Every structure is written in C-alpha cells, then in structure tokens.
Amino acid sequence: MEDQILTIRNLNAYFGDFHAVKNVNMTVYKNTITAIMGPSGCGKTTLIRCINRLHELTEGAYTTGEIYLKNNNILSMNPIIIRRQIGMVFQKPNPFPTMSIYDNVIAGYKINGIKMDKTEMDTIVENALKKAALWDEVKDKLKQKGAFLSGGQQQRLCIARAIAMKPEIILLDEPTSALDPKSTLKIEELLEELKKDITILIVTHNIAQAARISDYTAFMYLGELIEYDKSDKMFTNPSNPKTNEYLKGCFG
Amino acid sequence: MLESAINEAKQKVVEYSIFAEKMIEKAIKGLLEKNRELLEEVINEDENQANRREIDIENQGITIIARFSPKAKELRTILMILKMNNDLERICDHAVDIAESALYLIERPQLKPFIDIPRMSTLTMQMLSDAIDSFIEEDPSKANEVVKKDDIIDDFRDQILRELITYMSTDMNTIERALRILNIARHLERIADLSTNICEDVIYMVEGRNIKHHFTLMEDKED
Amino acid sequence: MNEYISSKKRERIDKIFKFSIYIITFTILIPLFLIFGFIITNGIKNISIEFLIKNPVPVGETGGGILNALIGTFILIILSSVLAIPFGITAGIYLSENSNKKYAQYISTFVDVFQGIPSIVLGIIAYVWIVLPVKKFSALSGAVALSIMMLPTIIKATEETLKMIPYSLKEAAYSLGVPYHRTILKVILPAAFSGILSGTLVSIGRISGETAPLLFTAFGSNLLEWNIFKPMNSLPLLIFNYAKSPYPEWHELAWSASLVLITIVFLFNLLASIGEKKWKIKF
Structure with a gap:
C-alpha cells in the first residue's frame, strides 16, 4: 500500500450555523490522484478548502477536527506556511493579470519577497512550465501577459504557478469545468504525469472525469463522506447504495 | 490513459490465447506420445490457471468500461476483448476435455494410427494463432482467411466420423474408443469454431461490420 | 387593422x-x-512664450505673464496630491475590503455626501484650522483645502475599482501563502492601478480650476513663490483677481490665463482616459 500523506480526522466545517462538512475521516495516499465527487453543494469544495485553510477566510466560517500532513496538524499550524506546502488551482483560471507569464510562475516567491538569483528563478520557471506541459507553447513569449493565453493555457499556467512552489500536495477545485474537452484532456494527461512527484486531490462534479483519472475516489453527499475507496472498486462495485444511485445519475 | 489501459488488457488476452494454444498442444501431444504426465498437467493445473486469467481479464474489462466509458472503436475493442476472453476460456475447457479423452485412450490398445487427428489439431491451432494474429494486427483480411478454413475442419471431422463408423460397425469392442476419438475431433472442431468467432469479432472491431451467421445489414445489401 | x-x-x-x-x-x-x-x-x-515664462507686471506696463500662477498651480497640485493620494487610497482599500460591514457602509455614504460640500466651505475650514492659528496665508493651507476636495473622488475611484477585482485573484495569492498585506500591495493594488490613476487625474483636473478654497488660504501673490509656507498665486486666483480689476489690459490677460487653465484641465482629463484605457485589466 502507498504511503499516507494526509490524514483527515473527524473534520467538521461550518459557515456560521450551516454545517457544510460533517465528520469526515479519510486518508490520502502519496503520489496518487484522489478525486472527490458529489452533487453541487455537497461540501466537496469546502473539504479541500479546509486542507489549505482557505475555508476559514470566509466570514463566520470555522472548522473542527484534525488534518495531518504527515505528522503535523494543519489546523494548528500557520496558514501561510501550510499554503506554501499545499498548492491550489481554482475552478476559473486566475493568473495575475498584471504579471507576465514568467512572473506568474514565479509569483509565489516574488510576492512573498523570497530573494533568489536570476538563474535559479529561470530554472524554477522552466521546470514548472515543463511539468505543466506549457513550456513549448510559451517559451518564446515569457514576457507577455498571462491574460493573453487561452483558457486551457491559463489554467496550466495556474498549475505551473502552484507547482513552482514545490508543494507536497496540490488541490484542484473543478479545474476543467470552465474548459473545452480538448483542454480538459490535456490537463488530465498532465495530472497523470504530475502525480509522480506530487499528490493530487481533485474536486469534480464530473463523474466521468473522476473515473478516468483518479486512483482513489471519495463520494460526498450533503456534507457527509458516503464512500471512499479505490476508483477501480468505486466505479464497478461500490459498497454504499447511495454511491450506486449517484453513479446511475439518480441525483446530483 | 484509456489507451494504455486497453493495451494492457490486450496484452493479457494475447498471453491468455498463447496459454490456450499451449494447452491444446499439450493435450494432443500427450495423446500422440501417450504422455500421462502432460495430460494430467493440463487437467489439474492449467485449467485453474486458465480460469484465473479469465477472471482477471474480465475484471479489467469491466473496470475500463466503468471508468473510461469508451466510445466507438475503443468500445468495440474492449467488448471484443471480453468476448475473446469468454471464447478462450471455452477453448481451454475443450483442451481439458481433449486431455480427459486422451487419458482414457492412452491406457488402451490403439484403435488405429492417428493420422487425421494430428492434421486436424495442427490446422485448428493454426486457426487459433491466426485469429490472435489478426486481432493483434487488426487485420480483417487475415481474419477472413481463418473464417474460410472452418469448412476444412468440418470436412476433417466428417472424414474421421466416417472412418470410425466402419470400425464400430465391424467390432463392437471398438465403440467406446471410437467415440472418444470422435469426441476429440468434435472438441477440435469446436475450438476451430471459437477461433472463427474471434475472427468475426476482429472484423467487427476493425470495421464495425457484423458478419456473424452470414448476417448483413440492410444498408450493406443495397450497395 | x-x-x-x-x-x-x-x-x-x-x-x-x-x-x-x-x-x-x-x-x-x-x-x-x-x-x-x-x-x-x-x-x-x-498667448505667447513670453506670457508663459514671465511674471505679472504692475498696471500700466505692457507685457507680463502668468509664470508665478502657473508654477503656483503645479505646486498646489503636487502638494495636495501628496496629501490626498495616500489617505484616499488607504480609505478606498478599507471601504472595499469591509464593504459588508455596517461601519464601512456608513463611511461610504458619508464620503458621497462629502463630495457635495461646496468648495468655499472647505476653504473656510482650512482658513479656520490652519491660517488663523499661524496667522499667515500659505500655499500649504490651500493644498490642505484642495486635498480635502480630492479625497472623495480618490476614495470612490479606489473603492469602486477594487470592488471590481474578483475575489479569485485574492484567493490565488492566498493559495501561494501570501500574507494579507502583501496580497493587497502586490496583487490587488497593481490590478486596480488604472482605475485609481484615472480617479486621481480626474480629481486633479477638478481642483486645478478651483478658486474658492484658495481665496482665504493660498491667497495669491504677484511674485514667483516657491516657499509653500508663504502665500502663493495660482491660475484661478490670478483669473479671479484680474477679472474683477478695473483695467481692460488685465481683463485680456484673464482671458488668456483662462485658456491656459482650460487646456491644463483638458489635458488631465485626457490623460485620465488614456491611462484608464492603457492599463485597464479585464477580468
């Protein structure tokens, strides 16, 4: 069995009175792709936003429970430090509009005021763009603004920006829902390649996508983690009848 | 991802077919050389392994369908792999049956020198391996060749039947042995049939055209 | 039908x-x-080069220009910008960052009302608060009055531009482990640059034509003055003084000075719209 990298214990997340994530327990394994699927409003996005502590930034939002990255409880660490170890890619591509492609990739260092020399930055940018399968398309226009790229390219730029920080885990919140099928496929292939270095957690409401790319799949419904298992099993023989109903398309 | 998964399943089914071929070969060899050990190996060990392979490929095929929802040619390929898997399992069963009949025959005086059985089995194995080749190469013309050979196999079986009837009608004591030999011929013929099935599936996989039972679609008739 | x-x-x-x-x-x-x-x-x-580079001359002499007023106007603009921009932008950030809080909403409404205060009132306030205690007219007191006039425009421009910036941009910075203050300074403000710039330029255009707040503060002078703690002339003051004088020559000069002033205001507005287009960021 793979090494455990992230362990979630009795996690509850709230928006004021609203109980969005209910007592979730799950273990994420190193160098795998774990998909979290479920109908809209099931708490899947909230769950991953707890992992990099973005959830608590919403007014009135709070969490209880424990999330261990290796042996450290994320929920009692400095969120700034955690967010540099756990990258995130959002639903809508959000490159920094004022920055060039190059600066976007290195943004995590630059905005944080981390000093390094030019060659070191060049190496980081090139590696990140290569890993994000974007290098060949942009290597001649690194000084151009990121906003001129197509939607799919922008999203890969955001992935490059996240992996440039050399995180342990990256969280992807429906990263392809705003993209066309071709760009989607490209990103899926890229994730498959990326998991050799980084553990990937992806939220998706697209069952087919979860089935295609994930090693493990979690199914959430109304804030609860209904089932969590290897994808091979989840999609052929789920244990919980609710999972079966969901896969059948009865709700969601 | 889908492609690599299908290739893996293809690889497994090809290995399985080679295994099935070996089983037939062993059963016939055991009969001709009166090698009891070889026959027992087929019956006791190979069959289990064949069944395990079948289950493994079946699970993999189902997983691929569940996870990738393949369409068009990929869908036909994966369905073809699952059907081939079935056919191969039955081929292995026939090989076991042949080995069982052979086990009976080698204990008893030889009824007649085996001439047609080895020829028939050579042709049958040839058909099976050609069927697999046509699958690997996705070559419908090769598959067509195999389909045509099916008639020769039928002729072999009829020929063996006629010959055995003369033995049986002259000497009652030969009946059981004759029936056993006839049984082997029938199993070989079934194996050839299943190989033909595989070829028909190959044609379906590559061209999306169903040639089973000489069935043609309305559109095909029109042109 | x-x-x-x-x-x-x-x-x-x-x-x-x-x-x-x-x-x-x-x-x-x-x-x-x-x-x-x-x-x-x-x-x-x-209008001639002379007109722009010479100081005014006493009545009766021919020639003379508006150099002291021109320079005074620019000094007043720079001074009031230096005073108003940091406060204006900071307040704008505060309002947009806390737009869902009651407190900020009150302030926002207050800023709207502030925009409607007649400029002469601001002049009197600067007079009472600065000129009276030190007993001296000064360019600085004029700049204070003008900067108070600039504030609402800058605050509103900043607030509105920042509100247009999608939250996803902030999240992008947070997800890279960027602290709040760096997120605002390095990500949000640069993205809002065009809006803030054009708001500031428009407000400069507005104050550069103001006379009323300067009457009791900068007061005006016939000399070329660089010291901000002394009375200083400005174009609107010059126009005001010349126009109400009984001498026809001065009336003529007032017309020319008006033309210069209008050109300056026009240029600021032009710059504002060019700048807004050039650095505009679409989300």
Whole structure:
C-alpha cells in the first residue's frame, strides 16, 4: 500500500450555523490522484478548502477536527506556511493579470519577497512550465501577459504557478469545468504525469472525469463522506447504495 | 490513459490465447506420445490457471468500461476483448476435455494410427494463432482467411466420423474408443469454431461490420 | 387593422424621433462651443512664450505673464496630491475590503455626501484650522483645502475599482501563502492601478480650476513663490483677481490665463482616459 500523506480526522466545517462538512475521516495516499465527487453543494469544495485553510477566510466560517500532513496538524499550524506546502488551482483560471507569464510562475516567491538569483528563478520557471506541459507553447513569449493565453493555457499556467512552489500536495477545485474537452484532456494527461512527484486531490462534479483519472475516489453527499475507496472498486462495485444511485445519475 | 489501459488488457488476452494454444498442444501431444504426465498437467493445473486469467481479464474489462466509458472503436475493442476472453476460456475447457479423452485412450490398445487427428489439431491451432494474429494486427483480411478454413475442419471431422463408423460397425469392442476419438475431433472442431468467432469479432472491431451467421445489414445489401 | 400602425407611418415616426434626438443634442452643444470659441478668440491673442515664462507686471506696463500662477498651480497640485493620494487610497482599500460591514457602509455614504460640500466651505475650514492659528496665508493651507476636495473622488475611484477585482485573484495569492498585506500591495493594488490613476487625474483636473478654497488660504501673490509656507498665486486666483480689476489690459490677460487653465484641465482629463484605457485589466 502507498504511503499516507494526509490524514483527515473527524473534520467538521461550518459557515456560521450551516454545517457544510460533517465528520469526515479519510486518508490520502502519496503520489496518487484522489478525486472527490458529489452533487453541487455537497461540501466537496469546502473539504479541500479546509486542507489549505482557505475555508476559514470566509466570514463566520470555522472548522473542527484534525488534518495531518504527515505528522503535523494543519489546523494548528500557520496558514501561510501550510499554503506554501499545499498548492491550489481554482475552478476559473486566475493568473495575475498584471504579471507576465514568467512572473506568474514565479509569483509565489516574488510576492512573498523570497530573494533568489536570476538563474535559479529561470530554472524554477522552466521546470514548472515543463511539468505543466506549457513550456513549448510559451517559451518564446515569457514576457507577455498571462491574460493573453487561452483558457486551457491559463489554467496550466495556474498549475505551473502552484507547482513552482514545490508543494507536497496540490488541490484542484473543478479545474476543467470552465474548459473545452480538448483542454480538459490535456490537463488530465498532465495530472497523470504530475502525480509522480506530487499528490493530487481533485474536486469534480464530473463523474466521468473522476473515473478516468483518479486512483482513489471519495463520494460526498450533503456534507457527509458516503464512500471512499479505490476508483477501480468505486466505479464497478461500490459498497454504499447511495454511491450506486449517484453513479446511475439518480441525483446530483 | 484509456489507451494504455486497453493495451494492457490486450496484452493479457494475447498471453491468455498463447496459454490456450499451449494447452491444446499439450493435450494432443500427450495423446500422440501417450504422455500421462502432460495430460494430467493440463487437467489439474492449467485449467485453474486458465480460469484465473479469465477472471482477471474480465475484471479489467469491466473496470475500463466503468471508468473510461469508451466510445466507438475503443468500445468495440474492449467488448471484443471480453468476448475473446469468454471464447478462450471455452477453448481451454475443450483442451481439458481433449486431455480427459486422451487419458482414457492412452491406457488402451490403439484403435488405429492417428493420422487425421494430428492434421486436424495442427490446422485448428493454426486457426487459433491466426485469429490472435489478426486481432493483434487488426487485420480483417487475415481474419477472413481463418473464417474460410472452418469448412476444412468440418470436412476433417466428417472424414474421421466416417472412418470410425466402419470400425464400430465391424467390432463392437471398438465403440467406446471410437467415440472418444470422435469426441476429440468434435472438441477440435469446436475450438476451430471459437477461433472463427474471434475472427468475426476482429472484423467487427476493425470495421464495425457484423458478419456473424452470414448476417448483413440492410444498408450493406443495397450497395 | 386599427391596432396596427401602418408600416409607412411607423417609419415616419422613427425618422422624426431620430431627427429630434440629433437636433436636441446639437442644441446643447451650441453654448458649449460658444464658450470655447469665446475663450479661445479672446485669449489667443495674448498667448505667447513670453506670457508663459514671465511674471505679472504692475498696471500700466505692457507685457507680463502668468509664470508665478502657473508654477503656483503645479505646486498646489503636487502638494495636495501628496496629501490626498495616500489617505484616499488607504480609505478606498478599507471601504472595499469591509464593504459588508455596517461601519464601512456608513463611511461610504458619508464620503458621497462629502463630495457635495461646496468648495468655499472647505476653504473656510482650512482658513479656520490652519491660517488663523499661524496667522499667515500659505500655499500649504490651500493644498490642505484642495486635498480635502480630492479625497472623495480618490476614495470612490479606489473603492469602486477594487470592488471590481474578483475575489479569485485574492484567493490565488492566498493559495501561494501570501500574507494579507502583501496580497493587497502586490496583487490587488497593481490590478486596480488604472482605475485609481484615472480617479486621481480626474480629481486633479477638478481642483486645478478651483478658486474658492484658495481665496482665504493660498491667497495669491504677484511674485514667483516657491516657499509653500508663504502665500502663493495660482491660475484661478490670478483669473479671479484680474477679472474683477478695473483695467481692460488685465481683463485680456484673464482671458488668456483662462485658456491656459482650460487646456491644463483638458489635458488631465485626457490623460485620465488614456491611462484608464492603457492599463485597464479585464477580468
């Protein structure tokens, strides 16, 4: 069995009175792709936003429970430090509009005021763009603004920006829902390649996508983690009848 | 991802077919050389392994369908792999049956020198391996060749039947042995049939055209 | 049949409607062009390099320029910008960052009201607060009055531009482990640059033509003055003083100074719209 990298214990997340994530327990394994699927409003996005502590930034939002990255409880660490170890890619591509492609990739260092020399930055940018399968398309226009790229390219730029920080885990919140099928496929292939270095957690409401790319799949419904298992099993023989109903398309 | 998964399943089914071929070969060899050990190996060990392979490929095929929802040619390929898997399992069963009949025959005086059985089995194995080749190469013309050979196999079986009837009608004591030999011929013929099935599936996989039972679609008739 | 107007009639109504729109718009433009034309024809004859680089001369002498007022105007603009921009932007950030809080909403409304305060009132306030205690007119007190005038525009421009910036941009920075203050300074403000810039330029354009707040503060002077703690002249003050004087030569100079002032205001507004287009960021 793979090494455990992230362990979630009795996690509850709230928006004021609203109980969005209910007592979730799950273990994420190193160098795998774990998909979290479920109908809209099931708490899947909230769950991953707890992992990099973005959830608590919403007014009135709070969490209880424990999330261990290796042996450290994320929920009692400095969120700034955690967010540099756990990258995130959002639903809508959000490159920094004022920055060039190059600066976007290195943004995590630059905005944080981390000093390094030019060659070191060049190496980081090139590696990140290569890993994000974007290098060949942009290597001649690194000084151009990121906003001129197509939607799919922008999203890969955001992935490059996240992996440039050399995180342990990256969280992807429906990263392809705003993209066309071709760009989607490209990103899926890229994730498959990326998991050799980084553990990937992806939220998706697209069952087919979860089935295609994930090693493990979690199914959430109304804030609860209904089932969590290897994808091979989840999609052929789920244990919980609710999972079966969901896969059948009865709700969601 | 889908492609690599299908290739893996293809690889497994090809290995399985080679295994099935070996089983037939062993059963016939055991009969001709009166090698009891070889026959027992087929019956006791190979069959289990064949069944395990079948289950493994079946699970993999189902997983691929569940996870990738393949369409068009990929869908036909994966369905073809699952059907081939079935056919191969039955081929292995026939090989076991042949080995069982052979086990009976080698204990008893030889009824007649085996001439047609080895020829028939050579042709049958040839058909099976050609069927697999046509699958690997996705070559419908090769598959067509195999389909045509099916008639020769039928002729072999009829020929063996006629010959055995003369033995049986002259000497009652030969009946059981004759029936056993006839049984082997029938199993070989079934194996050839299943190989033909595989070829028909190959044609379906590559061209999306169903040639089973000489069935043609309305559109095909029109042109 | 009666319910429908025949197509010919409909077309005629359409034509009349379009035509009246053109006519009315044109009518409004007439006085505007008349004013411009009047200022240009009256002002242009005295415009020369000399006019721009010479100080005023006493009555009776010919020639003389507006250099002291021109420089005074620029000093006042720079001074009030230095005072207003940091506070304005900071307040704008506060309002947009806390837009869902009651407190900020009150302040926002207050800023709107503030925008409507007559400029002369601000002049009096600066007079009471600064000029009276030190017992001296000064450019600084004028700049304070002008900067208070600038504030609402800058605050509103900053607030509105920042509100347009999607939250996802902030999240992008947070997800890279960027602390709040760096997120605002390095990500959000640069993205809002065009809006803040154009708001600031528009407010500069607005104050550069203000006379009332300067009457009791910068007061005016006939000398070229660089010291911000002393009375200083400015274009609107110069125009005001010349125009109310009994000498026809000075009236002429007032026209020319008006032309210069209008050109400056126009340039600031032009810069504002160019800047807004150039650095505009689409989300």
